Amino acid sequence: MRPSFAPEALLEVRAWEYALRFLFGGAVTVCTGLVAHRFGPSVGGLFLAFPAILPATLTLVKEHDGRACAADDARGACLGSIGLAAFAAVVWFAADAWSPVVVLSLATLAWLAVSVCTWIAAFGRRARARAHHAAREVRRARRISR
Numbered sequence: 001m002r003p004s005f006a007p008e009a010l011l012e013v014r015a016w017e018y019a020l021r022f023l024f025g026g027a028v029t030v031c032t033g034l035v036a037h038r039f040g041p042s043v044g045g046l047f048l049a050f051p052a053i054l055p056a057t058l059t060l061v062k063e064h065d066g067r068a069c070a071a072d073d074a075r076g077a078c079l080g081s082i083g084l085a086a087f088a089a090v091v092w093f094a095a096d097a098w099s100p101v102v103v104l105s106l107a108t109l110a111w112l113a114v115s116v117c118t119w120i121a122a123f124g125r126r127a128r129a130r131a132h133h134a135a136r137e138v139r140r141a142r143r144i145s146r
Contacts, residue, residue, distance in 0.1 A: 017060050024056035046088070079122060083115030 036044020054077050062070035090107040098106075 012064070013060075017056075020060070021056040028055070075122065076119075079118045080115055082118050083111040086114040087111040 032044055032047040035047050054074075058070045058074055061073050087107040087110055090110045091103055094103045094106060
């Protein structure tokens, strides 16, 4: 699966779907606040990495595009969460030593690098194999058509 952006898909979303996302996001935020209140901001902050609208998004993607697309979105969220862990680690270790601008810049770069590397590790081989197979089929079709 290759990440893509389709702005025309925004027109297909109905109002109740936005409401569902709002409710799920609010519920996750409230739960995160309760965890932070009970166990402290360090533990509660870990739960902020959970995408607040992920449950609603996966539900809606499954309804619109099928289970396979929802599973791909869930995998992407997991890989993004690994990147967020890298972001948190950089902030945790560097926040006292460097300025906030430097720390946030480095943390963002760490998130990006880890997210891209985990995506390549998880999906890159499969995508390259599909591309190789497709190229082989094209070559075979050209030989047959001659």
